[in-house]
Amino acid sequence: MSSSAPTDRLFLDDLYVGQRFRSATHIIDEAQIKAFAAQFDPQPFHTDEETAKDTFFKGLAASGWHTAAITMRLNVETGLPLAGGIIGAGGELNWPAPTCPGDMLHVESEVVEITPSRSKPDRGIAVIVSRTVNQRGEVVQILKAKLVVPRGAAS
């Protein structure tokens, strides 16, 4: 049974504060880092390891937006089985440590707030904190996301 089967997916009414989820893992390599950077964040600390040595990061590091995108992929596929999918209205993002070639990332998420919509009875907002963690247990990203989640079906 896959976590993406509709019947496994959680509505707003299935969520509770303190509920936790954990995704599968993703290994990021130099080629991925450079390909993302070439397309979206062409700065030397993301595109060239030699130049990167003399920068803030002291070596090749992934774009923070790459870490965010990988986090999304992990949450969509295995991390957050929400009914209706993962639809973000926004959130707070922090990158306490860089993501580097060879890092193996996974995402640990926790529901911290649940607010049914007053104007739209079929949905609500869940605030979920997703920590992206590397193989050394270091948190490389903290995302506190406001997600739009449908209410439980009447059936």
Add this chain to the structure above:
Amino acid sequence: MSSSAPTDRLFLDDLYVGQRFRSATHIIDEAQIKAFAAQFDPQPFHTDEETAKDTFFKGLAASGWHTAAITMRLNVETGLPLAGGIIGAGGELNWPAPTCPGDMLHVESEVVEITPSRSKPDRGIAVIVSRTVNQRGEVVQILKAKLVVPRGAAS
């Protein structure tokens, strides 16, 4: 003269609250939306226009992380000429409206806070709000970013 020439680039001491910047434009199309989604956000409202009609977005929409990545590209290349590049420690992200196929995006940024580091005299934090705007003047993303910016060179 390119805005990416090092001599044009701004140090923390060159910034002031209220300072504004505007990037060039980027046109997003269906192929870009689907390619990003296939890699990082494989949800039907980002990957298939038919299925997307019956979802929250009522049609194909770009992943918010794709809008964020395009915003970064625009800021890196033409939007924010910061010395040392654009290095984010984190920030607040909002997506008030979706980005759809055919949208032409640009970024309008404003410096809202400048804080020299107390512990590291060679740098500081600039808080810069970047609004990503489409061809109808609708704001599709607001990013309030904490950026690490080097202090002015002594020379």
